[in-house]
Amino acid sequence: MPTHPSRRRFLKSGGALTLSFALPLQAASDEGLPGSLDKAPWLDAWIRVGADNRVTVFTGKAELGQGIKTALMQVAAHELRLDPGRMMLVSADTERTPDEGYTAGSHSMQDSGTALRHAAGQVRQLLYERAAARLKAPVDSLLLSNGVFRSRDGRRVSFAELVAGSDQHVRATAFLPASNPPAPGTPRYSGISLPRLDIPAKVAGGLIYVHDLRLPAMVHARVVRPPSQAAQLVGVDTSEVMRMPGVLEIVRDGRFLAVIADEEWRAVKAAAALARATRWEAPAALPGGRDIASIVRGLPGERQAVLARGTPGAAGKTLRATYTRPFQLHASIGPSCAVASLEEGRYTVWTHSQGVFPLRRALAEVLGAPEQAVHCIHMEGSGCYGHNGADDVAADAVLLARAFPGLPVRVQWMREEEHGWEPYGPAxxxxxxxxxxxxxxxxxxxxxxxxxxxNTRPGKAGNLLAATHLARPFAPPAPKPIPQPEGSxxxxxxxxxxxxxxxxxxxxxxxxxxxxxxxxxxxxxxxxxxxxxxxxxxxxxxxxxxxxxxxxxxxxxxxxxxxxxxxxxxxxxxxxxxxxxxxxxxxxxxxxxxxxxxxxxxxxxxxxxxxxxxxxxxxxxxxxxxxxxxxxxxxxxxxxxxxxxxxxxxxxxxxxxxxxxxxxxxxxxxxxxxxxxxxxxxxxxxxxxxxxxxxxxxxxxxxxxxxxxxxxxxxxxxxxxxxxxxxxxxxxx
Incomplete structure (x- = not known):
C-alpha cells in the first residue's frame, strides 16, 4: 500500500469532511527530506484541516506509554499555533497513517517529530500565504491564533475557509519556514509540560488498552503451547474438551493448538483441559547448568570489525576484564493480547505491536493474503520495551480468526506463555x-x-511464533545485525x-x-x-x-x-x-x-x-x-x-x-x-x-x-x- 493514499481514501478515512490544500505541487525530490518525510512526502499525510476548523495530526509511531502522542501533538500545535484541544492525533494505523516502520530505537522524535515539525511549519506558511491573498494584506501583517488569521483592520479568515474546496496534495520540501511573530497572548505549546493525552482513560478505566477491547459477539481463545522450543506434538484427544460448556472450536495446525470459546473463563478452563489431553515429546536440547559466558562463547559467530583506530600495543599498565549479561525478559506486567476478525475476505487486527506495517506484511505472508486484505490498528498494551509477545499474539489471533470467521476473536496470553515464549533479550x-x-x-x-x-522483529512470517509451529512451518529468516552507527x-x-x-x-x-x-x-x-x-x-x-x-x-x-x-x-x-x-x-x-x-x-x-x-x-x-x-x-x-x-x-x-x-x-x-x-x-x-x-x-x-x-x-x-x-x-x- 502506498504511503500517500488516494484522496478518496483520505476523505473517507477521516470520518468527517477533511480537506487538503489546493496549492501547486512541488517538484522537489523525496530524497533528503527531514525525518520520516522521506517516507511520506505529502503534507496531508501528516496534517489535515477539517471543515470544522479542527486539525488532525497523523503519525506512524505508536504510543507505548512513553508519552509520544503528547509530544508529537505539541510539535504540531507549536508550529500551527493551535490549541491542542482543537486537534486530534491518529497513530499507527495501516489505513490512515504514514508507514514509519517500528516505534523503536528512540527514533520517534527524531523521525516523526522532525517530520511533523516540517510538515506543520510548511502548512502554516501555505495558510499564511493563502490568508494574505484572501485578505489582501501582507503576510507579515497577519496575526495567527487558534486556527484564525486576523488582519490589522479586524477582518478574519479561518483555516477551514482557506482549504474549502481543495483536494490536491502538496509535496513537502526540506525547508522549515521561519515563524511569524505570534499574536499577543498566544500560549506556548512546546518546551512546557502539558497533560498527557493517554493518561485520563488509563486512570478512569477507559478503553485504551487492547486488553480492554470488547466487540459485539466477540469470542475468546487460548493457545496451548509446547513445553519447550524443541517439543513435538505426539497426540491430542479433543473429545472431552469439545463437550465442555461454551467451547466453539478446537484448532490444530501442526504444533499450533488452540481452543475458542464463547467466554474468556471457559476458554481458560478448556485450554487447561486440552493441555492435559496433549502428549509432547520434549528432547533435552538446551545447555542447562552451564554458565552464561561459556554458553555465549560456545556459539558460532561472525567476526565483524567495528572500529580500528591507530596502532595497538602501546606501552604502559594493562588491565583486562570480562563482563556478562544473562538472557532477560521484557517482563511486561500484563501479558500480550490481540483481537482479530475476518469478514468478507478482509482481516482487521487490533494490536500493540511496535510496527503495524511490518506486522501487516508478516501476517499477510502467513495467511497467504494480499497486504491490502489486512488492516492493523495499534492499541496500547501493558508494557512493551522492545519486541515482546505483541506480534506473536497478533499472529495467533489472525490464524484463529481465519479458522472461525465472522466474529472477532480475542486472544489473551497467560503469564507462563509470556515468560516462556516471548523473544528474550540476548545474553x-x-x-x-x-x-x-x-x-x-x-x-x-x-x-x-x-x-x-x-533484531528478529516481524516483517517476515518466520518471525512470528505461531508461523513456526504450523504443519507447513515458515522458517525464521536468517537474522542480520543492524549496521553501525546504530548497531545491535x-x-x-x-x-x-x-x-x-x-x-x-x-x-x-x-x-x-x-x-x-x-x-x-x-x-x-x-x-x-x-x-x-x-x-x-x-x-x-x-x-x-x-x-x-x-x-x-x-x-x-x-x-x-x-x-x-x-x-x-x-x-x-x-x-x-x-x-x-x-x-x-x-x-x-x-x-x-x-x-x-x-x-x-x-x-x-x-x-x-x-x-x-x-x-x-x-x-x-x-x-x-x-x-x-x-x-x-x-x-x-x-x-x-x-x-x-x-x-x-x-x-x-x-x-x-x-x-x-x-x-x-x-x-x-x-x-x-x-x-x-x-x-x-x-x-x-x-x-x-x-x-x-x-x-x-x-x-x-x-x-x-x-x-x-x-x-x-x-x-x-x-x-x-x-x-x-x-x-x-x-x-x-
Missing part, C-alpha cells in the same frame, strides 16, 4: 583490555563483544571517549540457544555497563577520581556539560561516606548519536542478605530541544528504574529441556523496597537543536552507575549481571 559477553600511559590517560583500548541477534549487539560498543588507539570487534551469532530479539536499548545496556564499569577500574588504577578521569577523556562540550551537571547535582565532590553505602557514576551518549545521559547514584549494600538498595539518583540529559519536559523526565526516570530491575534481579533460567521461572516468583522484578528514594532528572535544553532520541538513553549508564556504586560500597568488583542476592551473598563470603 552477552564483553571482553575489554586497556593500557594506561605514563600520563594516566588511556593509550590503548581493545574491546570484543559476543551476542545473539537483537555492538550498539554503544565504541566508547564516546578520546582513544587514540582502539579496536572494537563484534562477534555476531546468527543462531543461538533461545529465541532472542530487541529488548530496550539492545546491546547498549551491556556495552555501556561493561565500558563504564571498566572506566571506573581504570580510574582506580590511575588513582584518579572517576568523574575527573572521564572528563579528561571527553572532547564533546555537550558530553562534558552532562557529566559535570550530574556530578554537581548529586554532590559528588562533597560526598560523605557511610558504612555499607557507596556512590557510582556513568555516562554514555546513546548510540553515540542520540541523547547524552550521565547518572550519579548512591546505593546501600547489606552483604549479610545480599540486598542492594538504590538510595538516590541524579541524571543529566541532553536530548536537543525539549518539547515535553515532563515526558523526557518520565523516560529517564523509567529507564533508571527498569535498568535497576535488570541489573539487580533479572535473568532467564533454563534447564536442559525448558525455560524455568514462568511466573513472578521465578522471574522477580524490582519492587518498591529496592526503588530509589529519589530520582532527579536535570534537563539540558537546546532550543533550535535537532531532537535526539531519549527513551533508551538511561539503561546503560544506570546499570554501570549501580555496579560502580556497589564496588565503591564493597571494595571489590562484580562483573556478572545481575547483582542479585545470591550473587552478592556469594561475593561477600
Amino acid at each position: 552477552m559477553v564483553a571482553d575489554v583490555q586497556a593500557t594506561l600511559g605514563p600520563d594516566g590517560m588511556i593509550a590503548d583500548w581493545q574491546y570484543e563483544v559476543w551476542s545473539q541477534s537483537h 549487539g555492538d550498539r554503544n560498543a565504541v566508547p564516546y571517549y578520546l582513544l587514540p588507539n582502539a579496536r572494537v570487534v563484534h562477534r555476531f551469532q546468527p543462531q543461538g540457544v533461545l529465541r532472542t530479539s530487541a529488548l530496550r536499548s539492545l546491546g547498549a545496556y551491556c556495552n555501556v555497563f561493561a565500558i563504564e564499569s571498566f572506566m571506573d577500574e581504570l580510574a582506580q588504577a590511575a588513582r584518579r577520581d572517576p568523574v575527573a578521569f572521564r572528563l579528561r577523556h571527553l572532547a564533546d562540550p555537550r558530553a562534558i556539560e552532562a557529566v559535570r551537571t550530574a556530578a554537581a547535582k548529586f554532590g559528588w565532590d562533597a560526598y560523605k561516606r557511610k558504612p555499607g553505602r557507596g556512590r557510582g557514576f556513568a555516562f554514555a551518549r546513546y548510540k553515540n548519536l542520540a541523547a547524552y545521559c550521565a547518572v550519579a547514584l548512591e546505593v546501600e549494600v547489606a552483604l549479610d542478605t545480599g540486598f542492594v538498595r538504590i538510595v538516590r539518583a541524579d541524571a543529566a540529559v541532553d536530548c536537543g530541544e525539549v518539547v515535553s519536559p515532563d515526558g523526557v523526565r518520565n523516560q529517564i526516570e523509567g529507564g533508571i528504574i527498569q535498568s535497576s530491575s535488570w541489573t539487580l534481579l533479572e535473568q532467564v533460567r533454563f534447564d536442559a529441556r525448558e525455560v524455568l521461572g514462568r511466573d513472578w516468583a521465578g522471574y522477580p522484578i524490582l519492587r518498591f523496597n529496592q526503588a530509589p528514594d529519589k530520582v532527579a532528572v536535570h534537563l539540558l535544553d537546546r532550543p533550535g537543536q535537532p531532537f535526539l532520541g531519549t527513551g533508551e538513553a538511561a539503561q546503560g549508564p544506570a546499570a554501570a552507575a549501580i555496579a560502580n556504586a556497589v564496588a565503591d560500597a564493597c571494595g571489590a568488583r562484580v562483573r556478572d549481571l545481575p547483582l542479585d542476592r545470591a550473587r552478592m551473598r556469594s561475593f561477600s563470603l
